[in-house]
Amino acid sequence: MPQLDVDGATLRYDDEGPRGAADVPLVFVHGWTANRHRWDHQTAHFSAGRRVVRLDLRGHGESTGAGVRTVAELAQDVLALLDHLGVDRCVLVGHSMGGMIAQTIALAHPARVERMVLVGSIGRMTYSRGRGLLMAASTLVPFKLFVAANIQRAFAPGYPREEIRAHVRASAATPREVVMTLYGAMRAFDVLDRAGEITVPTLMVHGYHDVQLPVRQMLRMAKAYPDAVVRVLDAGHELPLEKPAELTGALESFLAAKR
Numbered sequence: 001m002p003q004l005d006v007d008g009a010t011l012r013y014d015d016e017g018p019r020g021a022a023d024v025p026l027v028f029v030h031g032w033t034a035n036r037h038r039w040d041h042q043t044a045h046f047s048a049g050r051r052v053v054r055l056d057l058r059g060h061g062e063s064t065g066a067g068v069r070t071v072a073e074l075a076q077d078v079l080a081l082l083d084h085l086g087v088d089r090c091v092l093v094g095h096s097m098g099g100m101i102a103q104t105i106a107l108a109h110p111a112r113v114e115r116m117v118l119v120g121s122i123g124r125m126t127y128s129r130g131r132g133l134l135m136a137a138s139t140l141v142p143f144k145l146f147v148a149a150n151i152q153r154a155f156a157p158g159y160p161r162e163e164i165r166a167h168v169r170a171s172a173a174t175p176r177e178v179v180m181t182l183y184g185a186m187r188a189f190d191v192l193d194r195a196g197e198i199t200v201p202t203l204m205v206h207g208y209h210d211v212q213l214p215v216r217q218m219l220r221m222a223k224a225y226p227d228a229v230v231r232v233l234d235a236g237h238e239l240p241l242e243k244p245a246e247l248t249g250a251l252e253s254f255l256a257a258k259r
Contacts, residue, residue: 002015004081005040006058006077007065007077009058009059009067009121010064010065011055011056011058011063011080012055012056012062013055013056014036014053014086015051015052016043016051017047017049019046021050022085024043024203025050025052025053025087025090025091026051026091027052027053027078027082027087027090028032028041028093028097029054029093029094029098029102030054030057030061030095030097030098030178031094031096031099031120031178031181032096032097032186033060033171033173033183034095035056035060035061035170036054036055038059038095038240039054039240040135041240041244041248042240045252046251047256052157053081053082053090055078056096057074059177060178060181066173066177068185071101071182071185074101074182074185075105075108077102079164082112088112089114090112090114090115091140091255092113093116093119094117094119095119095121095239095240096120096212096237098119098121099118099119099122100121100122100186100189102118102121103105103116103123103191104200106196106200107191107194110198113200115201116200116202116203117201117203117251118202118218118238119205119206120205120207120210120212120213120218120237121204121213121218122192122213122218122221123188123195123221124189125213125217125219126217127188127190128166134211140202141160146179147172148168150212151164151168152168153170153212154212154236154244159196164243167238188220192220192221195221195225196226199226200227201228201229201231201254202225202227203254204218204225204229204230205239206230206232206239207232207238207239207242208233208235209234209236210236212236213227213237215232230258233246233250
């Protein structure tokens, strides 16, 4: 499996599909405590006709490393991989924290992003005072309980319990330092006031039942984007797992549309 050593981390990644395709590559970035296999359905579909790149973020999946404190630092890892692969311009697709990374790149390096897709992601995490206190208190419980509580509530009611348990176990295998540090990084992330600067065509796909990052927060962000298309699916926060075919279809339609 290919890998890249960057700033104390070893990043594992997949680079699939035809290099000579006319379309720019698709680059998929997963979310907090997940890994590149969140994108299995999309990778299998799109790599038949275009180049597709996906990675395990540092400390996640099969990548090593820690030490990052901000979403911007994770964005630098993604950019380092794109430089390594010679990808100057791409369609950037990010889920949850991966969408925060995508927005960071689009703001700092707009010429590198042809289009952007935000899946279950927002520009600012906003809470009531009570919810904020509850989230702060949740970091004080035992680590495995903290992870389980956050992952279980990411799925819409009715999702198979055994599959949820498997994802809880996978998330809990992520190093504690990485999990807790990036939990804080997401809570501190805030680019909402700069949303109007992101002029690339953007698709926002969100789950109607998302309680992690409620759909109303995504809609608030969408209003500020100059060129945004919104799709709301009957799902929770984990759209790549809950509605893989519908998500792939939404991506296909967005990429095929003339902008």
